[in-house]
Amino acid sequence: MSTDGTTPNIQLGDYIVIQRQKYTKLQKFGSLDTTSTLGKETLELKSLLDQPYGSTFKMCVKETKTGKRGAQRQHTLELCSDTELRSTREVLGISSSGADNRDICDNGEAQALKSSDIEQLREACNESSKIIEKLVENSKTFHTRTEYSQEKYLLKKEKKYFEYVQIRQPTIRLMVDIFYRQDAEKIMGIRVDTLSQIISYSGVCGFGSYLLYESGTNGLLPAAMMNSIGAGTEGTLVHMHPGNVPQKQALLALKLPLEQQKRCVSVNLYSVLREFYQGNVAPSIDQTEVEAEETLPETPNEEQPEAVEPSTKKPKLDEAPLSGNNKGLLRWQIENKRASALMHGKFDSLVVAAKEHPSSILQALLPLVRPSRPVVVFSTCKELLQETYMELKTSGKVTALHVTSNWLRTYQILPNRTHPEVNMSGNSGYLLTGFTLK
């Protein structure tokens, strides 16, 4: 979404979303040599440069290496027009289908092509529709299958041989899907519905000062909150984390304007609390040592190590009203002072998404929140929220307390085949919400 209705172009250094059918992946387009791997396909990304986001590219086989796990193909990408994309079904013009499967015997000999034939075919043809056409031609049972069964077969084959990818600009919506699908634990199991409700219940928007503690979501939570705070607004976020350096991948992927980036202050929970309560503590080691340590993220993210680099290498400006003698301070100390100033000014909302028991964290952070402000606590463990609920209720400091979770049911809506999806995600996590009192 861009405000002026034009589509921005893909730049070096951008995080991009690569989509192949329903599969999506977040990738840093770091240099012209960057490649990206989708299963057995490796894509050279250089031709993406300066093309508009939303474009579709055709995967063109450049070379095939035979590895241990079968053929690994290297592809270049070729920008293509949208009209090139047609439904394979339409192309093949399949029409005759059986009424039911009463005459099908499942003896594993339905496909006349051997797997070596198929592999050859694949190297020869560049178009998935041609490959699928051949497969259908050589299937003994395809035309006796029901239409439903044919469709299932074609979808399966299309998925395997589909040769187009679309490049999209990362958004919170696309990223939570990717992160949750790839490894939900890396975003603490925060499902899309729960994320959407954290944003609502916290009230985060273009006005106000917000406080977040999270123990590691690949940057998803601070990114979602900064996204709601918006560009060119007056909202600010203090983002507390338990680690050495904050996880910021999702935040970087949003490519926010610098003025907006500056309104997100990421600090270590313990360190900033000490700063807040005890004021200036003199630094006692040299910068080199710190930077060396800082390159180790709290939760090592092996898949996308690029995620961490920019946050540690890029210099960050300090805008908070400080006493002036910031020279000589380490970056984390400057950030601590900025956060501390915001903490003294108090917050308009508190969000806690902790792997730890939220109780002691709330005890430390609730005094920093103004009265009549929302509090949202996320945990995957209901038992912890139960205890926290009882403590808050007894304390009388927070009212309108609720513990909630969700069912998220997705539907297949197709003519004559409408039903809820056969599998559903079992865990939304739990939210404890309420409002602070004076």
Next chain:
Amino acid sequence: MSTDGTTPNIQLGDYIVIQRQKYTKLQKFGSLDTTSTLGKETLELKSLLDQPYGSTFKMCVKETKTGKRGAQRQHTLELCSDTELRSTREVLGISSSGADNRDICDNGEAQALKSSDIEQLREACNESSKIIEKLVENSKTFHTRTEYSQEKYLLKKEKKYFEYVQIRQPTIRLMVDIFYRQDAEKIMGIRVDTLSQIISYSGVCGFGSYLLYESGTNGLLPAAMMNSIGAGTEGTLVHMHPGNVPQKQALLALKLPLEQQKRCVSVNLYSVLREFYQGNVAPSIDQTEVEAEETLPETPNEEQPEAVEPSTKKPKLDEAPLSGNNKGLLRWQIENKRASALMHGKFDSLVVAAKEHPSSILQALLPLVRPSRPVVVFSTCKELLQETYMELKTSGKVTALHVTSNWLRTYQILPNRTHPEVNMSGNSGYLLTGFTLK
């Protein structure tokens, strides 16, 4: 369901299900003077005698008493043919309906008839369709409403003025609906899906010897198990309860043949365990005193006090192989001895539905179950089953342990208006299931 396909007739002493549209009620047809109250309508039941189950009767107003809560009407019942029952909508032949409700202003003055007019109309007309026709005629907005809104209005009015009742034979299916709707707590919150699964997981059927402990379900659980054990089979049930006398309403309502009734042995948990472990304990008080005490059920059921009488008044035969000197023993002592004999023979399944912590009950009863037999424990409190699960898992005496609960979603399926029902029951309770090991 009768095995020979003929419909039995309604007899004095029967429990009957009275149905008025979707409302159902369990009622004992104790004598010809029995009346039954449905909201503001009182029905004289005498004309039901000897009519076949499944018949529909018309409510004919006999007199109207003006009470504190408006008019209370006394009705006689008149057997009527099925063809008399037509959809009110059809009778009224309503066709013109608005496309949407944009022009409806809700000012509370849509109905020209005053409530006193309606009351008069009601006494004059014996047919709900006539009353509704008048209401529709006098409604200023009915014909501008959407078809959906018209339908809703008609259904609401039909419900209020509907003048037919159907008399049905009680079955487990009808009773669990009635009990759950009227007061789910009286059947320990056992919902239909959970009941159905208790029956499945326990494996109760026409063969074998079954053990049930329940702390009060109006007789629903022993009735459901006896229903699955069946008439003319060799299955037996020992039904343990914590109270003075067992709750048996649902069991009596099934009107099982005597031979089948005898295969259900109801005993007090503590008393029968003492009998089992310590053998003959001499009775020391006279029978009169016991009977006086026995008429007090454990959980007083004020709505349907008839429920208890038959179990205390009706003599019960003893079939278990006893030492022969049963004369002089009180009925509960005879039952204890029969149950004790079955306990020594061990059981083919154990069902526990307890308000108490199931753990100590399982410890006492599990040794009475043969190896490779199902165990099913119901509780409304998941935390208790969690503890029990861990104990059983650690003990190694029960395998294939699962704790489950259900969502039960009912659907409205109507042309162009298909959706899950707007409200759903939140609690199925929890089941812990497993199989005993040697």
Next chain:
Amino acid sequence: MSFLKPKTHIEQGDIVILYLSVNSMHAIEAVPTIVNKKGETIQHIFQTNYGSLKVESIIGVEYGSRVELSKGWANVLQPTPELWTQTLPHRTQIIYTPDISMILHQLEVRPGAVVIESGTGSGSLSHYFLRALKPTGHLHTFDFHEARADQARDEFKRHGLAAFVTVYHRDVCNLGFSSELDGAADAVFLDLPAPDLAVPHAFKALKLSGGRFCSFSPCIEQSQRCIQELTKLGFNEICSMEVLQQESVIKTRSLPVVDLEFLKSPKTNETTAQTTPSAEESKTPKELKKYLTSSNPQTLPGHTGFLTFATLPPNIPKA
């Protein structure tokens, strides 16, 4: 004016949430006097289950404070869209926070977004859109019911949100969204009985660079027809879902634990003769153990509506 941004003290004219308990809260306007049915200006007294509140007394009070009622007390909270949704005057069926949160997320609404909504209804969702898109975006909201559109327009003004919203009285199924909005929207939301009729208008209203679409329908047939239309017009990423929030009821329960072991050996005190089963029971050692438990409420929302989302890809020619 209390919906624009977080504020600390109640000012005259603010909407204030009077919070009595989880099941009892009210939205009241912080004005010292009101006009009664007879047209007379009278003191603004608000009645609750815990007695009355002289509304004038809360002006100047800090949000989050406790205020005294004649027979009890309550807390005054600054309204949020969440609290407003639970207290607003219903002019129509409304959508609640769980669905709304998903709608905002899926429509990618953030400051600067231009959003089209139809119908306005009771303005429940509108308030969420406005929080998310202000101060740099704009909401265009349509209702075919004139009184409702007028009420909504007036409400947004009183809530301090007028600068970010335009309310239209218009039948969008037949007339579309007005040509000034062609290619202007980042997102379109429909809550209409026949959403399929409005899909072509949504298609026209979305930006050439693409955008997101959502339709909320209680019945599956509406979603089915809507999806047919979306597919025909080249929308993709079409998906339908339901979000059902369930609350956990948390309480400490005292649950009985029975001892049955003692039954295995004869009673030590045999002077009390064994009598009836019931006599047995009263002598049974039964202790109560406390558990912090969580359970579902008796009744849950079983269905609110089907949410259908779709993407209009960039650069689709619009004829």
Next chain:
Amino acid sequence: MSFLKPKTHIEQGDIVILYLSVNSMHAIEAVPTIVNKKGETIQHIFQTNYGSLKVESIIGVEYGSRVELSKGWANVLQPTPELWTQTLPHRTQIIYTPDISMILHQLEVRPGAVVIESGTGSGSLSHYFLRALKPTGHLHTFDFHEARADQARDEFKRHGLAAFVTVYHRDVCNLGFSSELDGAADAVFLDLPAPDLAVPHAFKALKLSGGRFCSFSPCIEQSQRCIQELTKLGFNEICSMEVLQQESVIKTRSLPVVDLEFLKSPKTNETTAQTTPSAEESKTPKELKKYLTSSNPQTLPGHTGFLTFATLPPNIPKA
């Protein structure tokens, strides 16, 4: 023969459930030898993840016992329909215990009942019907796929259930349930792609005294058409539902509890200089507390099928 009634010891020919773990169990036939692909009679050795089992060794063993495998052990259980459903050879998609339990309950199946089922499929549901209706009732089960009907017939015989079931190879949508069954059934169950076509046959097959009907359909459109047909023929008490069972994963979790109070006052031991945020963390008092927790599995069954139930009232004329 192990499906007829509860038994204590494994006899030759029994189907036995070899239970290794929650996710691993197998149904095996307790026979000392089997015939291999080449037609040779060989010793029956069963391979598991915990090594092999010489099947002959379990004959005569008490059900519920532990048996040794070459690399571990397992328990032998007598099959129940529940265990069978989890281990049977799938010839079709099958229905599982939560739906089946509701079907049996709603169809009011008990000993003596006459039940019609179509299609037979893999026989998962049939075994439940048979447990519920034997020894005095009868199951008539139909499948249009000849091999499946034959396999099912053979299976019921080997399971000791042949006396209570008749298996038909027949296309019931087009040909109905055979005229001998007219007015014979207490309950009819349909699991067919076009249940509406079989509803008139169900109507004919139910007793004059009435009976119960169930159709299981994965898609809502099938239920919609089925209900139209049921309504037309005078069925009542029509209702549709889904039953979704969710398992609770119970485990003891050790969860970190942090102490932040100490940060409010200067460190007592100031000899260790404060260095980096990370150095801070390593010195933070963090204890682990144990919780007995319950959670949902990552993936739940989101949909199995819609169950539609109806009653045929007594004395409906059938010509």
